[in-house]
């Protein structure tokens with residue numbers, strides 16, 4: 001991938017909320033989860049480091065704990081929203097795979113070096 005790709009509008013990434021994101025790449029669709037943390041967009045691959053399952057339990061439905069951290073629907077791993085580090089659960093200290101994005105003019109774009117799914 002050698003140019004930035006549009007991922008979503010900036011207003012889709014909201015503090016304390018997690019959204020499912022998808023983009024079509026040359027090798028097929030790439031599934032991601034996004035949020036906003038301290039004003040900055042955060043996007044990761046939607047794949048839990050425990051068993052590689054999607055983190056959501058239904059389309060665009062993610063669990064959160066009472067601190068607003070993302071909870072994997074499969075076995076309850078908890079991920080903090082800054083670096084996507086697992087702070088509790090079966091894959092503690094593992095991390096979600098980050099997707100590099102940039103925010104420009106109300107749009108979130110994948111950085112050209114983002115991994116392909």
Ligand code: FES
Nearest residue numbers: 048050051072075
């Ligand atoms: S697949 Fe996420 S906690 Fe097991």
